[in-house]
Amino acid sequence: MNSEKELILNIKDLKVEYRTEDGVVKAVNGLDLEIEKGKTHGLVGETGAGKTTTALSVLDLIQSPPGVIVDGIIELEGKNIRGLKDKEMEKIRGNDVSMIFQDPMTSLNPVMTIEDQIAEVIEYHESGGYKEAIKKTHEMLTLVGLPPKRGKEYPHQFSGGMKQRVVIAMALACRPKLLIADEPTTALDVTIQAQVLTLMKNLRNQYDTSMLMITHDLGIIAEICDKVSVIYAGRIIEHGNLVDIFDNTRHPYTEGLFNSLPNLKDRKAKLKPIKGLMPDPTDLPTGCPFHPRCDYAMDICSKAYPEKQYRNDQHFVECHLYNDDNIEKGGLIKRG
Amino acid sequence: MWKYIFRRFISLIPVIIGVTFIVFLIMNMAPGDPVKSILGEQASPEAIEELREELGLNDNVLIQYKNYFLGLLRGDMGTSYKTKVGVAEEIGARLPTTAKLAVIAILIAIILSIPLGILAAVKQNTWLDSLTMFIALLGVSIPVFWLGLMLLLFFSLKLGWFPVSGASTWQSFILPGVTLGFLSMAAIARVTRSSMLEVIRQDYIRTARSKGVPYKRIITKHALRNALIPTITVAGLQIGTLLGGSVLTETVFGLPGIGRLMIQSIQGRDIPMVLGCIIVFTVAFSIVNLIVDIIYAFVDPRIKNQYS
Amino acid sequence: MDKPLIQVKGLKKYFKTPHGMLHAVDNIDFEISKGRTLGLVGESGCGKSTTGRTILRLLEPTDGNIFFEGEDLASFNKSQMEEKRKDLQIIFQDPFSSLNPRKTISQTIMEPMIIHKLYKTKAEMMEKVLEIMEIVGLAERLVNTYPHELDGGRRQRIGVARALSLNPKFIVCDEPVSALDVSIQAQILNLMKDLQKELGLTYLFITHDLSVVNHFSDEIAVMYLGKIVEKATSEELFNNPCHPYTIALLSAIPVPDIHYKSNRIILKGEITSPIEPKKVCRFANRCEYATERCHSEEPELIEISEGHQVACWMDVVEKNAKK
Amino acid sequence: MTDNRNPVDALKIKKKYKKQNQLKEIWHRLKKNKTSVLGLVIIGFIIILSIASGFIYDYDKDIISQNISERLQFPSIEHPFGTDELGRDIMARIIYGSRTSLSIGFITVVLALIVGGMLGAVSGFYGGYVDNIIMRAMDIFLAIPGTLFAITIVAALGTSTINLMIALSISSIPRFARIVRSSVMTVRDVEFVEAARAIGANNFRIITQHVIPNSLAPVIVQTTLSVATIILTIAGLSFLGLGVSAPQPEWGAMLSSARTYMREYSYMTLFPGLAIMVTILSLNLLGDGLRDALDPRLK
Amino acid sequence: IGCSNSGKEESSSAQPAGSESSSGEKAASDNVKAGPAIDKDTVVIATADETPSLSATGHNAVAGDYVNQLMYNGLFRLDNNLNPIPELVKEYTIEEDANGEKSIWVMTLKEGVKFHDGSVLTSDDVIATLLDAKTKPEVRTYTTSVVDVEKVNDLTFKIYTDGASSALLYDLSHHGNMIRPKALIDAGNDFNTNPIGTGAYKFVEWTRGEELKFTANEEYFDPNRAPKIKNIVWKIIPEGSSRTIALESGEIDYIIELDSTSLDSLKANPDVSVLEVPSVSHNWLTVNNEKEPFDNLDVRKALCSAINRADVITVALNGAGIPAGGQTPEGLLGFSPEGFDNYDLEAAKAHMAAWGGDPSTIKLDIICSNDTKRRAGEVIQANLKEIGIEANLSSMDLATYLSETAAGNFTGFIGGYTTNDMVSFLKGVYHSENINASNKTRTNNPEIDELIGKASKAVDQEERRLILEEASKILNQEAYQMPLYQNYIISAHKANLDNTFITAGGSFRVQEWSWK
Ligand SMILES: Nc1ncnc2c1ncn2[C@@H]1O[C@H](COP(=O)(O)OP(=O)(O)OP(=O)(O)O)[C@@H](O)[C@H]1O
Ligand SMILES: Nc1ncnc2c1ncn2[C@@H]1O[C@H](COP(=O)(O)OP(=O)(O)OP(=O)(O)O)[C@@H](O)[C@H]1O
Ligand SMILES: [Mg+2]
């Protein structure tokens, strides 16, 4: 692929810690992430892998204390935005980068009308005042399929799916360059989830927005993402495009994720879950953090952290199983 | 909404019946005799007997209560044993003072405590937090009369800014208001702090931040209104406490309020007056609660439709 | 099929609300044979949990019968029911709120034994606790830990262990894995399946995740607004869904396969209010095939093939053909 | 799956893993909050002092014996807090008085908590008309001034510290009933209560084993704060001549009898006032810390 | 003037005699003009208690007596030495009845006395007033001496007493018998809201709980005693320290009840003058003479001599009082110290020994209903310990105390009695007919009852004195109770308020005041 890809977001060697009284939670440990302009980038991983932390670091919204970004570079369109002053950061938030949170039930202010909440972003980032902002709000509401006259209502009068639409309208109101969606449909019902996903897909295409889609649902990835990064214990352990990840799975962890899913076609097949649990983030295992759960673990795995091993110019894994020779062939059992 | 308000008042009726009846019984069971209190140390046996007869105290307690209650139904709260003045009239004369005192006190408390609470929450775990909470705590632990007299000594005697006693001008209410308000300040500041802390951890605050809203605006516009609900509850409860707990303040500042009247009446076993005061307190308390509930509805749209 | 272990007939559960009667469960029938699993799927708020709880009389049924081994649970009095609970258990969705945070694992697992006086001595009970912990895969060293010290997966195992401690015959599983990560979810599902095989358990498996229910259940009932709209064996339902709602539901599953081409049916709008529903097809508002009849008459469940029932006014066979 | 462990071993295993119990853990969390540790230390100090005061002082000689010729002396080395109107050492009386003040405060609150807590628990757990009746009754009690109870009970049963405690308890009952009720109501609908019912637990067991232990945290906090309120209330009652009987030292009574001397001999109010203030302050600090420590969600 | 309320003080003889206008020695001190500008038309008086009623017959409270004195006049009033002198009456004679007893009092009113409503005072008003007062339980104690009244002409009337009566003139000085217009009495006027009398001040307004306002009666009948200050504001400030602060800040001009603790600092304040007068209020530790062992004279005498009265005064009153010198109040006609058991520990121990019982078995519960009494109680408790008695203090609120003590449900309590006349004192405190009421020792001594009867018929002062002294001596010997002190009446006012004076009975005459 073209090495001069245009990046909207480039995270390099991000390290984030939560310094709690029970110890230091190493939530993100040297994470690299490149998101290309106009592409939808999926980030999958189990609970506690550091997905939300990564997303919040981009907007500098990590709860502090206890959270601290220890190291790393976060470039937005080539410009480092890490450590910007609050004032400058406020200009970026909601304008260049906006975010949709997991739970629509709690991410709207219960005592403000929804149109005021949407108009607020517009007011802060665009000149034109309140009237103008409301006008634009109504356009946004129509766009996400809500009648503008319901803008005067409060969040509790809306159902979950409608609230998530409001949140989407809010996130897209200023036509951000990058939209970060942190598990936007996890809290929703299957049918509503399908509605919202379809809506997001359409809007993304319409606005040509780049997107970071955080999820633990590989089905969603398959459906709307271009690129996928698999995160484990605060690091990207496998990265590639959909074909790389879905059809040429290399990392045992990624493989485990697939094997844990019930197979729609063969309902009798026994599930093959990854054994064990996510490691304690205050006390990560040495070497590859996945090795205690890995069926293929070797001596080296507990000693050294594996280097990135590229299968092609973008698909890489961090796993000792692979070297230049066997990476192309692959070595894992095929999933049923 | 009106139906709701109406229902609330209807539910007050059993409480008033219960309260008056129990107080009636208590006052009758309690040692101490209104007649001897009125006639004092020099009372002669004949005078005592005559006055008992005159006040109807020789009747059976239940008959006395029945008479009282029938009067109450007619809107007659009875006549004070001691002053022979109608209870309603006497209370009516003092109610404005107590009401003004309570309102001013609660206003002062709110004006002082909400900023303190916010400050403490925003600066959580810093010395500012500790300091503000310490000031707030002083409020509950300083004896009322001590604070009252100190204020009098300083502001009235030394500076001559406020009158020492009386209730004729608005200035008369400032020092008592501060004294009493200081008491409630602690409670209100503390809830404000903790509910503010709770609110600023909420997801929608993070949402607001992700929209690029400056932090100060987030506190004032997004967080405060959400944090206000528990604050209002406590402030409402405090008004109740203030209404009743104002005795010492009223005494120190010579304010002719109901708190003092009630204590005097209890001490003098002036049963109709005690009952009158308690009815007024009960009604006032539930009106305050009702107002609090209505304010809720304005602050929080989620609550509004519960009243429909 | 064997004789049904549990048989629900005309079950109704209404809730009183300020706005009127909420028909959470409205006249449903089903039966589950011993050792089998019935999956109950549907959108949020359609009455799945209410069904589960009413069967166990955690909620008092408004109407209907619940036959368990031939006895009608609905007619039991309080103490009879308390006695009967030995045989009927439930596993909850939320491993956080379903465990008393102030009881250790062993206390939680032992409590049912104490209540039903299953064993004479504390030591015997403790022995049993350890045995169950081993069965559900909880390490011995965790006996005295509190739930908040554990992760969701282990907590859910406690929930399973608690349900097992009385050797029940029937377990209602109310979304036991929805709150868990995929890999943990798979671990728990495997565990439950193994237990079923070993102990001959019968499950009512409530979920909104169709891929899970497909994997786990022998039969599936699809619920919509308090009614069962379609019921069939899992294979039949996935291969030959008939009710428009079932079809939409199946099409909405995101499939983790980039070669899968979905022809997704997006349902318009959202579930309507279950308060005082009209006597019409409750899905009609969102149904693209809805006819006038759907808006005026309520369809009954009819059997269209062996064990496959649908409640829909459309010509079912025709629809089948279309599929 | 069934290795044959014998029952005795099972218990041994349980013992083996007996590690921190919950109290220890609460203590552990409490320890992290510096201000509440300060509160705890002060309260502990006061309690130790009050226990020790029985050994330090001779009640007849140091606490109640009068020395009119040394009355109303300002603080000095001999009398660090000065002397009162009867020439008694104020410091000794304050230290000794902590016994009465604290025990009235704590016992009263515990009494009120038991009765009010039971009513509140029943009311919150059952809801419906039971709740309605209990809460209306509590409203009635709430409307009756505490002074009235105090006068009636003290007058009817005689002046004694115990009767004073009964009177104060009665007037605190409604408050506790309310707190416990609202706390119980939040716990009542949590799933583990339903789980308990599902395993066949009866209401009594559910209330005592599941509901009450989990609704206790806000109640405990309120309890520490109420102790403070009660101590101040005794001072208030002393003004009405209903406090603790003289010559027994008690802070509220000392404070109120010093009121007459406030302007000229301000130290007489200052020291009992300070004693009350420090106690209340540290109870509050402790209460705040406890609230956090008792919440298992906040690790 | 007898008024209820235990807190009143009492005292001994040393009263400045002399005419009423020559009072106010204390005010003589300073000429430095002080404080904020004085409104010469107004004087602001502060008091702790509010009158229950403005009606002269509607209460028996000190606070009410003060205001009644402003608005009404009696037929008689008490002079500075607490002797009755004519007020509305110009002259009177006493006639003998059929039995030869001096029981017919023929009195003539002053002419041209006008009520506040403009009507002129006549005999009819007197008759209506005295007969009306007899129907009012609140003032019953002071209306019994009048048996009947009869009109002679517009200004002359006859009062019939039950035989000779020494109490009549005292009773006629009491506020309950102050003269009100017949027309209003007949019309059922509410004197609480519309108090019409002949007094030096007219009622203007009453803000309940806060203040009363009065204005001078321009048509006052006695030009020599016409009010000099036009307006009176009568404020209720319940808290003692607040009253003092208000005086210091200049907000008020006169404090009726001054806290004894403020005495020293106010005395040192050049802007303020302090009035201190020993009162006739007699305060004691009362024991229930019907209960063992207090029915034993030795025990009572032991208690009486065990009490260190000087210490009690120091502690309870901050020194503002004099030790009681007998079972009757010093300063009233008929007082005698003879045979009284003064503080003497040895004597006390001897009495105790004479009794022969074990002092530690004595159960004495001393009821104290306020702070002053509690302080006194604490000293007494320590005193009694010296003779081996472990007394208990118990606090009760005033109402409980009043009814429990009247009913005899006590072993001991601290109380007092205030009256301006020895006969009414003896009657109230020791007469057997007042058992279950004001006779709380429950003394039932026929000899005393007889002496009281005799004294109340002795119109001749000297004869009366002798009878009363005899009674006093008997009482001293019987030691029915343990007298403690007669407290000072303390008032304070701005130094430039002139002509202030208080009697041992606690009354003061606002109409005589003037600004310097
Ligand atoms: N405020 C915080 N204080 C302490 N630790 C935190 C905090 N927020 C997150 N963590 C820890 O950081 C790690 C990464 O958390 P993060 O929320 O980024 O995970 P995630 O991948 O988003 O998980 P999920 O799928 O559950 O949302 C976890 O171990 C979590 O416990
Ligand atoms: N105790 C209750 N009182 C009133 N309404 C209730 C109660 N419990 C449930 N409901 C209502 O009954 C309906 C069915 O609820 P239920 O919990 O059974 O749905 P569900 O299918 O389990 O949904 P979910 O997937 O969200 O768990 C809903 O509309 C719900 O609001
Ligand atoms: Mg997350």
Ligand SMILES: [Mg+2]
């Ligand atoms: Mg459910």
